Amino acid sequence: MSIELVFHIAGGDFSNAGKASSHIKKVLKQLNIDSKSIKRIVVAVYEAEVNVAAHAFSGQVTAQITEHHIEVVVSDQGPGIENIEQAMQPGYSTASKEVREMGFGAGMGLSNIQKNTDELSIESRVGEGTIVTFRCNYL
Amino acid sequence: MLEFLRYNNFMKVDEILKHADAQLITTVSDRCRNLDMAFSSDLMSDVLTLDEENILLITGLSNLQLVRTAEMADIQAVLIARGKRATPEMIELANENGIVIMETPYSIYKASGILFAKGLKAVY
Secondary structure (H helix, E strand, O other): OOEEEEEEEEOOOOOOHHHHHHHHHHHHHOOOOOOHHHHHHHHHHHHHHHHHHHHOOOEEEEEEOOOEEEEEEEEEOOOOOOOOHHHOOOOOOOHHHHHOOOOOOOOOHHHHHHHHOOOEEEEEOOOOEEEEEEEEOOO | HHHHHOOOOOEEEHHHHHHHHOOEOOOOOOOEEEOOEEEEOOOOOOOOOOOOOEEEEEEOOOHHHHHHHHHHHHOOEEEEEOOOOHHHHHHHHHHOOOOEEEEEEOHHHHHHHHHOOOOOEOOO
């Protein structure tokens, strides 16, 4: 079994951030994946979607769902991350005041993605964009 | 039997409505749904780090991201404090996902204090 889902995310569009994770959640539920794994996966995807909405111009989520795991690639066209190690530190944030007023931008996103995934890689080019790839094995 | 009851301090949606003088604004009919614990925060980033499920979120934030966060974090019920109102989009999304939204005129501190005193446990 392998299902591929692709979603577009527009930068700054917070009302649609969460559509990809919401759709993925429904598909995983239909596949009877355990609820703990589903929560880990959709929290990671949602954090990544919010990051794109908060920082990038546009982005794309591609999810590859198989029998034992899910692999997600979130790529964006945006400012990129200068220092990935620093961005991974809980509490480090470059989010705007508007993003913080919405309840995000506390500098927890990337570390929370790491917490909820089994494999994570982040590639970024300053001035071009960022590609976040992660994999979650079901329990 | 009393010992058993003392260690099962869950609270029903109906009881929360009564204790916090709150209004139920979603159409979810399951007013007897049990909630095990509660968490108070305006920061969705913090809510997304919780591992627990079946909890009540008490918040002063009222936007679509609140409902999305509840959906992803498996939060069953949200109590919006300080007399803030949920928007029609929030109510629609919550109904779609079976999330209970309640509105209370109380501050976060007052609502949290009352529910804690009535036995609803803290996540941490």
